[in-house]
Amino acid sequence: MKNNAGMTLIVKTITRLTAGLILIYGIYIVLQGHLSPGGGFAGGVIIALCFVQLMLAFGKEEVLKKLSRKKCIFLAGLAALLFLLLALRGFLGSGNAAFKEGHFKLFSAGLIPFCDIAISILVGTGLFVIFLALVLLTEVEE
Amino acid sequence: MKTANIIPFFVIIPLASAFLITVFKNRPKNFSDFVVILATFSLLLLSLNSLQLLNSSKMIIYKIGGWLPPLGICLVVDGLAGFMLVTVNLTVFLVMVYAIRYMQLYTDKWKFHSLFMLMLAGMNGIIISGDLFNLYVFLEVASICAYALVAFGTEPEDLEAAFKYTIMGSLASLFILLGIGLIYCYVSTLNMADISFALSAKPNGALIGFVSVLFLAGFGLKAALVPFHAWLPDAHSSAPTPVSAVLSGVLIKTLGIYALSRVFFNILGISGNILLVLIVLGMLSMVAGAFLAIVQTDVKRMFAYSSISQIGYIIFAFGIGTPLAILGGLFHLFNHAIFKSLLFLNAGAIEYSTGRRDLRKLGGLGSKLPVTGATSLLGSMSISGIPPLSGFWSKLIIIIASVQAGYIGFAFIAVLVSIVTLAYYLKFQTFAFLGKVDETLTKIKEIPMTMKLSMVILAGICVVAGLMLVPLFRPILKSAADVLSSGTGYRYAVFEALK
Amino acid sequence: MELHLILLFMICASIVAVEVKDLISSIISLGAAGLGLCLAFLILKAPNLAISQLVVEILCVVVLIRATINKDLPLVKDGRWFFNTISTFLFIGFFLISAYFALMELPHFGEPIMKAANEYIANSLAKTGSSNIVTAVTLNFRSYDALAETAVLFAAIIGVLAITRKVGRIHEK
């Protein structure tokens, strides 16, 4: 039962080792978006790819237990709302007042890191939902 | 400065409602209906309010984040944009009222509502944008939603039509994007007024010609002008009825005609060659659309071809280029938005109550569906130009303007096409509402109240627009037409408003 | 010089992707072209885009392979193959010739005008606090574009969910 879903043992072992690293790398890219290359979108795609890899290796049940499709859609909507709220602050106020002092620090650049985080949640969950929708559909058909 | 603060809400409200609908789905019962009606109604009020504000100042500008234009993006509402905003939001509100009951024929209504609100955000974004690249991005928002909405029924025909539409639409977008890239390389700025300034300092060479061709192909594909029209009949007839109404009514006008006229008249500067191309394209669409429509038996397909024909009228009017012709074209644009969505809603009502769309299998519905019959008669008469109704006045203005400009032959063709239009709408009326009821048609469902309501209001607007043209519509149309006929004067207006 | 080589590599890879008969090989060649694009971005000093392009490429290839796996792959020639191909080539040739004259008028490669860009480079750190100027432009100066970008992604998510529904239209019996 345990070995039926997903790919072979080798793939599973490698995945166990790398998935966490990929996730951390994605989060790093998101948080460093205003200092070095990267940003919300690229980091979000990396996070989504981490879940995609887990799903390809272990089969869909394992992953869906942790992060179901409904939860993903909910999170994507929430992240989009969050980004809109941040944008609203930019629309109504001057938008770039906070944390202006420390340059080249992790907590600098006003709202940009928060925007990055919101975008990364949207992209990560959203692309995972898209992948799930496409994969589940082909499996139903087979 | 306070008045400008309403402009970004044209994008924020639909986006926020789309996101909210996705978060809550239908948890309180009919939550998405409630949100959508509230949002579209408030947008309608906002757009009317913006018209009010435009009376005192010619142009309202909002600078996002307080950055001055070459650095940031500015939103511009002038006469043309205000006119388009009213047209779009009015149509969408009435269609959404209709869709409350109609969309119960489909599953997962909240997805429909969410996509629809995103599409509305895209259309409003295109209209108020003052930045060329930003216009492209919102164009893509509206297009992607339209692709998905065409396939909303997930029947084989829907998917096929959506695929065709997606391929053509994204090809058009990529042409437009390449054009934007060339312009950026040439002048190194993206703000529309700024581009116009920079271009006026440079000689008119091969580059501008090439970019014009790219934009003409791109926006022409979006507007379904005749050599590029292949996707429209499929997409507009396969989509769910509220979607076809909005696609035919306002989407092709916003994505195609509004963007095209904004780019060519206000940014690149119109020249005699482009006007001639517009006249030829308009004529071709007018004639081909009408003659293809007359042989159709599927109701929605006939209306879709008729859209091509009427778009041809508008483009032809813009191509004449005199202020009167542009005014006529804009009035026809408004009228077409109203009566084409009305006719599509009628077709949807027929489909809702009888379950079929083929003209040969219908008949005698006039007594069974009195409201649909009466409103569709008004819509048909209006589109084919019967005197007191709105369509007559707009066609009359276009034809007078073309005679004034010396295009007598073209004016004659326009009159002939109008007669052909009358012919196929008479065919629709005869086959659907007169005669005997088809024997195989056993049960005819009652049409719900909300659907009747929105059809009646649309028909009422057709009549009012015809009767009240001079007192009510003339000032609005005049200020909208002024924006286009002032041409590259747009840039001075923008920079004056920025100070 | 290396840019010319990479562009030629991309053109070759895309021609292979267009012409090869097996769909899986075709998708892999597309991936190769995307890798070339990623390298070109690196050489053109756009590391932000190189990262984005690489990850998007991976996702695209995975999704495309998922779509084609275990499917029959017919390749057909339609009746008027010769005529259509000739007319397409004529169209493309005309496009390229007119593009050639248009490109002559552009500033030379490596010397952009940079009207707004100099302002960004000079003031971005002081005004936004972000040392990555591209992020400063996307999320502060032109954050309205980023809002629209979010809307595009969201539309794609809901759109895919809507398209992949099993039953779209309720058929009454």
Added chain:
Amino acid sequence: MSLYFLCLILFCVGLYCVLRKRNIIKIIIGLVIIEYAVNLFFILIGYRTHGRAPILSEDQVIQNMVDPLPQAMVLTTIVIGLAVTVVLVSLAIRIYEKYGTFDITKIKRLKG
């Protein structure tokens, strides 16, 4: 100049694929190629000879940066391209499910 032209040749390879191929997946591939070409064109027009990446550094002054605005634009167009591709692929999968083929000459229920 020659680079711009090569970039447009890449554009035309994609255009040829979209206009002439009869397989749905090939058409999608053609669109992706066109999108690559346009993205590359944007970055090419922003490049400066011996330019540096537009990222400031704490301990040195960087001169001669490339144009950051096209990079910001391409970041957006990459997202748009991904969105369009995903929608197209989902349509293609559904079409295969309903029609059993990827050949567009056989997918012809709509006509007129």
